[in-house]
Amino acid sequence: MKSIKATIVLPLLLFIACAVQDNARLVELAKNDQSDRKEYNAEIEKNDAERLREVTKIIQNGKLRTSNDFFNAAIVLQHGSQPSDYKKANELARKAVEIDANNRVAQILIAQSMDRYLLSINKPQIYGTQRKEIGELEYLRDIDTTQISDEERKKLGVQTLKENLDYFNLMHHKQESNILNYIPSDSLIRVYFPEKRADLIGTFEELLSKIEYPKAALENNISGKVLVQYTITAEGNTKNIMVIEGIGYGCDEEAKRIIQEAKFKNFLNQDTERRTRIPFEIQN
Numbered sequence: 001m002k003s004i005k006a007t008i009v010l011p012l013l014l015f016i017a018c019a020v021q022d023n024a025r026l027v028e029l030a031k032n033d034q035s036d037r038k039e040y041n042a043e044i045e046k047n048d049a050e051r052l053r054e055v056t057k058i059i060q061n062g063k064l065r066t067s068n069d070f071f072n073a074a075i076v077l078q079h080g081s082q083p084s085d086y087k088k089a090n091e092l093a094r095k096a097v098e099i100d101a102n103n104r105v106a107q108i109l110i111a112q113s114m115d116r117y118l119l120s121i122n123k124p125q126i127y128g129t130q131r132k133e134i135g136e137l138e139y140l141r142d143i144d145t146t147q148i149s150d151e152e153r154k155k156l157g158v159q160t161l162k163e164n165l166d167y168f169n170l171m172h173h174k175q176e177s178n179i180l181n182y183i184p185s186d187s188l189i190r191v192y193f194p195e196k197r198a199d200l201i202g203t204f205e206e207l208l209s210k211i212e213y214p215k216a217a218l219e220n221n222i223s224g225k226v227l228v229q230y231t232i233t234a235e236g237n238t239k240n241i242m243v244i245e246g247i248g249y250g251c252d253e254e255a256k257r258i259i260q261e262a263k264f265k266n267f268l269n270q271d272t273e274r275r276t277r278i279p280f281e282i283q284n
Helices: 001-018 022-038 043-061 069-077 083-099 106-121 148-155 161-172 186-192 204-208 215-219 251-261
Strands: 129-136 137-140 198-200 222-233 238-245 264-268 274-279
Touching: 001 129, 022 043, 022 069, 043 069, 069 083, 137 161, 148 161, 148 251, 204 251, 215 274, 238 251, 251 274
Parallel strands: none
Antiparallel strands: 129 137, 198 264, 222 238, 222 274
């Protein structure tokens, strides 16, 4: 009997010994991320940047093992500042669910991070998780309601369009039948955010990716930034493009060409002036 007991206990001990524990540092970082938001920390942006750098290193060092590890890392990436951060958060959340299909918070984060990523590249969200506070009320950020079904929303544990509509009707004391009526109009945004004049369609990184580095600048190892002044028309195009501070060697002309290609959403519906620095950096 003793030998039989040994053969039963030994595999159990091996299983316990091999059980993978959540990364304690990631648990702490995710907890701090949420704490900053619940209590509002004046240094939240600084803290977010520091957490992002640390989590990026943890990911690069291959320290993510459990479903919760991937989720906790995604939480921090979700509060990054670049589209690539939100996209990475979505990938991490999906991996968390792949490891543990019952990780409900990770399922919700899949929807939240995808919506945030789409909005960051000036495309409408698809799940409907992102809202905007204007005055004392909340509004729904731009959404494409045709891309996914309510069944897909339910599967990830986020509100359906009907549930969203009920929420906004209750808050606004209205009885709207179309969720799109709760997307804030440009005129409403102008009232509450008068400093908001025009938004670039697409990301600045996408615009810079169109740069064709001038041959003369490459041959002479020229790098720097070109300051360009221009007018954004009511239609969102650019005109009256001129270089205020140049670096020569063809970079000034290329900077003007890039600004010529830029498209904007003009909230003022009238000509507005802007200046932008276009960086030229030689990639080794």
